[in-house]
Amino acid sequence: MTSIEPLIPTNPTGPDHARRRVETAIVGGGQAGLATAHWLAEAGRECVVLEARERIGDQWRERYDSLRLFTAARVDGLPGTPFPGPRGAFPTGRELADYLEAYAAPLGPLVQTGVRVTGVAAADGGGFVLSTVSAGQREELFAENVVMAAGSDACPKIPATAAELDPEIRQLHSSGYRNPGQLLPGPVLVVGASQSGADLALEAAQAGHETWLSGRHHGEIPVNEHLAGPVFWFASNHVLTLRTPIGRRLRPAIRRGGSPLIRTRRSDLDTAGVHRTAARTIGSSEGRPLLDDGTVLEVSNVLWCTGYRPDYSFVHPALIGPDGFPAETDGAAEGVPGLFYVGLIFQRGFYSHLIGGVGRDAKVVADRIQARSRSRGASST
Numbered sequence: 001m002t003s004i005e006p007l008i009p010t011n012p013t014g015p016d017h018a019r020r021r022v023e024t025a026i027v028g029g030g031q032a033g034l035a036t037a038h039w040l041a042e043a044g045r046e047c048v049v050l051e052a053r054e055r056i057g058d059q060w061r062e063r064y065d066s067l068r069l070f071t072a073a074r075v076d077g078l079p080g081t082p083f084p085g086p087r088g089a090f091p092t093g094r095e096l097a098d099y100l101e102a103y104a105a106p107l108g109p110l111v112q113t114g115v116r117v118t119g120v121a122a123a124d125g126g127g128f129v130l131s132t133v134s135a136g137q138r139e140e141l142f143a144e145n146v147v148m149a150a151g152s153d154a155c156p157k158i159p160a161t162a163a164e165l166d167p168e169i170r171q172l173h174s175s176g177y178r179n180p181g182q183l184l185p186g187p188v189l190v191v192g193a194s195q196s197g198a199d200l201a202l203e204a205a206q207a208g209h210e211t212w213l214s215g216r217h218h219g220e221i222p223v224n225e226h227l228a229g230p231v232f233w234f235a236s237n238h239v240l241t242l243r244t245p246i247g248r249r250l251r252p253a254i255r256r257g258g259s260p261l262i263r264t265r266r267s268d269l270d271t272a273g274v275h276r277t278a279a280r281t282i283g284s285s286e287g288r289p290l291l292d293d294g295t296v297l298e299v300s301n302v303l304w305c306t307g308y309r310p311d312y313s314f315v316h317p318a319l320i321g322p323d324g325f326p327a328e329t330d331g332a333a334e335g336v337p338g339l340f341y342v343g344l345i346f347q348r349g350f351y352s353h354l355i356g357g358v359g360r361d362a363k364v365v366a367d368r369i370q371a372r373s374r375s376r377g378a379s380s381t
Contacts, residue, residue, distance in 0.1 A: 068093070071356060
């Protein structure tokens, strides 16, 4: 691995300043970005990881306190480093954060935190110019290749209904929820019946709040937690992939947030007294949540477990599909040589956005970058 080199300005008639240069810039220091950096570093290719947060793993430290992974530690490792601890344990979000931080440590200065990428633009003659902000300072970086390992869950999705509710109702998106201590006394409506919605509804009910869970149920893995993990892992890697008809058919629904329950189940919710309803929360009536079956709920809290939406508006050019995700094949952006994506929801399979699965897609992208770099090197001799 080599360090980032200064570059003579790509436009000699432009501003009189040098840009830093690197062969590959990886935007995002989460599991996808770190796995990609691992494979490139192992192959001796030059790269740098740019992470907006000040500390690796903070995106997981910022999640709700009770969060645990769907899969056991035995399959949660990134390339080259098994997840520590009991192999059958289900790691917490904070344990994952610490693991990512330790995983990044051997990469040393190639992982740069506190660097926010505000723009990625194709440069004249090839490559890309990245606009960055770090400690209030704006800089530019030139890269032959760019790997987008951030952006697929950039923006919390909060329905317009939220603005119609009585301001005395406490509203939290799942990204801002930590524990029941944030809730006001009184009933809770949880909107969104996928895994995070089920988790938070169960937690609210167990904390003594009358709780409603609103939204369509997407099924569940029909075995206990320790059996569900292997079943889920097998399905994620061999059934729910772009290689199978069922995977291709279900991919749009999964990208919209329609994944089955794995750990918290309907029976758990029923035992805790959660009022489950398939009715969607569609509006308000006199400041109270209105369901599409006409029910108006008198609640003190609303938890929006409605997922996230991608944001690649700062990448130019980028062909974005109607689902908000980039158009790409095996990680390579369509029509933009040198631009790659890793860690997208269901990129090549359901495993693509899982901790233990993203390394496979990262290897595909790293191999493509190596092939491209060798081809460009050969053509320049």
